[in-house]
Amino acid sequence: MATSVTDRLADLETIRRVTDLRARVAAWRQDGLSVGLVPTMGALHEGHFSLVRKSVAAMDRTIVTLFVNPRQFGPNEDFGTYPRTEEADAAALQRQGAQVLFAPNVEEMYPAGAVTTVSVPGIGDILEGSFRPGFFTGVATVVSKLLIQAAPDVAYFGKKDYQQLCVITRMAADLDLPVKIEGCPIIREADGLALSSRNVYLSPDERAKAPMLHQALNDVAAKVRAGGVEAIADAEAAGAEAILKAGFKQVDYVTVRDAANLAPITDVMKPARILTAAWLGRTRLIDNIPLHD
Amino acid sequence: MATSVTDRLADLETIRRVTDLRARVAAWRQDGLSVGLVPTMGALHEGHFSLVRKSVAAMDRTIVTLFVNPRQFGPNEDFGTYPRTEEADAAALQRQGAQVLFAPNVEEMYPAGAVTTVSVPGIGDILEGSFRPGFFTGVATVVSKLLIQAAPDVAYFGKKDYQQLCVITRMAADLDLPVKIEGCPIIREADGLALSSRNVYLSPDERAKAPMLHQALNDVAAKVRAGGVEAIADAEAAGAEAILKAGFKQVDYVTVRDAANLAPITDVMKPARILTAAWLGRTRLIDNIPLHD
Numbered sequence: 001m002a003t004s005v006t007d008r009l010a011d012l013e014t015i016r017r018v019t020d021l022r023a024r025v026a027a028w029r030q031d032g033l034s035v036g037l038v039p040t041m042g043a044l045h046e047g048h049f050s051l052v053r054k055s056v057a058a059m060d061r062t063i064v065t066l067f068v069n070p071r072q073f074g075p076n077e078d079f080g081t082y083p084r085t086e087e088a089d090a091a092a093l094q095r096q097g098a099q100v101l102f103a104p105n106v107e108e109m110y111p112a113g114a115v116t117t118v119s120v121p122g123i124g125d126i127l128e129g130s131f132r133p134g135f136f137t138g139v140a141t142v143v144s145k146l147l148i149q150a151a152p153d154v155a156y157f158g159k160k161d162y163q164q165l166c167v168i169t170r171m172a173a174d175l176d177l178p179v180k181i182e183g184c185p186i187i188r189e190a191d192g193l194a195l196s197s198r199n200v201y202l203s204p205d206e207r208a209k210a211p212m213l214h215q216a217l218n219d220v221a222a223k224v225r226a227g228g229v230e231a232i233a234d235a236e237a238a239g240a241e242a243i244l245k246a247g248f249k250q251v252d253y254v255t256v257r258d259a260a261n262l263a264p265i266t267d268v269m270k271p272a273r274i275l276t277a278a279w280l281g282r283t284r285l286i287d288n289i290p291l292h293d
Numbered sequence: 294m295a296t297s298v299t300d301r302l303a304d305l306e307t308i309r310r311v312t313d314l315r316a317r318v319a320a321w322r323q324d325g326l327s328v329g330l331v332p333t334m335g336a337l338h339e340g341h342f343s344l345v346r347k348s349v350a351a352m353d354r355t356i357v358t359l360f361v362n363p364r365q366f367g368p369n370e371d372f373g374t375y376p377r378t379e380e381a382d383a384a385a386l387q388r389q390g391a392q393v394l395f396a397p398n399v400e401e402m403y404p405a406g407a408v409t410t411v412s413v414p415g416i417g418d419i420l421e422g423s424f425r426p427g428f429f430t431g432v433a434t435v436v437s438k439l440l441i442q443a444a445p446d447v448a449y450f451g452k453k454d455y456q457q458l459c460v461i462t463r464m465a466a467d468l469d470l471p472v473k474i475e476g477c478p479i480i481r482e483a484d485g486l487a488l489s490s491r492n493v494y495l496s497p498d499e500r501a502k503a504p505m506l507h508q509a510l511n512d513v514a515a516k517v518r519a520g521g522v523e524a525i526a527d528a529e530a531a532g533a534e535a536i537l538k539a540g541f542k543q544v545d546y547v548t549v550r551d552a553a554n555l556a557p558i559t560d561v562m563k564p565a566r567i568l569t570a571a572w573l574g575r576t577r578l579i580d581n582i583p584l585h586d
Contacts, residue, residue: 018469113554116433116467117412140409148441148469174409176311176441261406 012094014101018149021063021102025150033060037152037179038098039143042066043083043197047187049096051156054184056097063150064093066103071110072138083197102150109145118144118175120167123262127275128163128286131252139164140171147177154180158187160194162273162288166262186288188214194287201283210280212246216254217274217289224256224291228268232256243278252277252284256291305387307394311442314356314395318443326353330445330472331391332436335359336376336490340480342389344449347477349390356443357386359396364403365431376490395443402438411437411468413460416555420568421456421579424545432457433464440470447473451480453487455566455581459555479581481507487580494576503573505539509547510567510582517549517584521561525549536571545570545577549584 036055055062073079124136192214216239223235239254259271272291329348348355366372417429485507516528532547552564565584
């Protein structure tokens with residue numbers, strides 16, 4: 001009898017409790033196995049899968065976490081409506097070769113009385129941090145918990161959330177967490193739109209306009225590469241204008257920053273990143289590209 | 294040839310770098326040994342030694358940390374003058390049977406660029422937290438780092454810093470640190486003064502008055518045990534008055550609190566703690582006792 005590829009894959013184990021996760025990892029460690037972690041909020045897409053495949057290729061075991069973290073949503077944000085597709089996520093993760101889906105509920109992550117926060121002042125307060133107060137404290141708190149719970153060798157994050165990657169890298173270093181934080185390339189649709197779980201919010205009309213965000217970043221990059229530091233302010237302003245002209249409702253920022261600490265740059269030869277956040281109807285999209293390829 | 298007790302003790306190893314500490318602990322773990330941690334700011338006294346002995350008795354290996362943590366001192370506090378006696382501390386720890394003294398410098402604990410903080414809102418904001426803004430964030434940050442660096446099975450803290458013990462217990466639980474936090478009894482002089490590294494600041498005259506702090510706590514406890522919840526406010530006020538009458542310059546607080554969350558109590562039959570902080574000249578002393586023995 002023929003066996004399908006799916007049948008031959010080991011079963012993905014879904015774990016809900018921290019103690020069970022710890023026991024699973026401890027057993028792997030006893031066997032000398034390396035462990036990769038891919039933290040997600042679910043609603044998985046090819047961007048997440050690229051992280052999972054990276055972990056599966058490099059590590060003996062891969063844990064994907066699925067937790068829609070209430071602490072990183074503001075009171076007027078989309079915590080309630082954020083897409084939740086655990087069954088489909090689990091099926092896809094099994095195909096990608098992950099061993100464990102860690103999907104705790106809110107009470108498991110934040111039991112009654114839990115109050116402790118992890119904050120990354122400075123880099124966590126600017127850009128996304130200024131438009132979404134408390135966001136990066138929520139992110140740093142939940143990610144520090146996940147890293148302590150799972151104790152992986154490597155944790156994989158997408159550069160789509162570039163500032164988040166910077167904040168988490170800083171946090172892990174500052175707290176001496178014995179883990180390597182690996183940032184992975186943004187995955188885009190053919191028309192340039194960065195994959196995001198929030199893209200499902202877009203109407204067909206909005207979806208058609210969305211790639212202009214990436215196009216605007218490319219235009220800013222070209223202008224700054226050509227014109228140097230003096231061209232930055234005009235390039236940023238032109239980028240914001242182009243995004244509005246494309247039909248976006250509001251631009252939170254278009255900015256050229258140092259790739260490591262996200263400070264304004266004074267030298268275009270050093271690694272830099274161009275970042276943007278803008279509203280397309282009721283959906284807030286973010287994107288970023290390197291100044292130099 | 295006779296061998297003195299000291300000669301027969303294994304050498305205490307002083308470690309300065311986090312990576313060396315990790316390597317030492319990893320080697321112990323490979324051998325299946327348990328690890329106890331005693332975090333201190335040095336200037337060790339019998340209070341600290343009681344923690345070290347507890348760890349030495351219960352665990353295979355004991356690490357004592359010595360780090361005068363700048364982040365837990367306010368700008369007008371005694372960071373610069375805090376007693377530093379590492380040589381004597383190391384000699385004493387060897388006699389007590391500790392294996393490692395981890396004494397990193399400030400740059401090792403907080404390398405350039407380190408910004409991440411761990412905060413425990415609520416219980417970290419009241420009492421000591423209100424009189425010493427930022428104190429418990431400094432404590433929670435450094436202790437979370439030490440617990441992550443050393444990864445002990447058990448960490449020992451004195452009840453002398455009772456609120457600190459509550460804050461650390463909360464932090465360790467909230468961050469899922471796989472460690473048991475053990476609170477240990479206060480060690481007192483024969484006249485009742487709680488041992489403290491800051492007692493060396495006291496003049497002979499102040500030293501003679503200092504035990505009244507403990508006496509005042511005992512009097513508050515007796516009144517509340519006799520009079521119940523209704524007696525608390527008067528007992529606290531009388532305690533503060535007695536401390537001032539004894540020659541203290543200022544009383545920051547004398548208060549009866551729930552032993553677990555330090556909230557005001559409504560039932561004297563539940564575990565409660567009576568806590569005080571007061572200034573004797575330029576020295577700020579703290580002390581606490583249980584409401585019931």
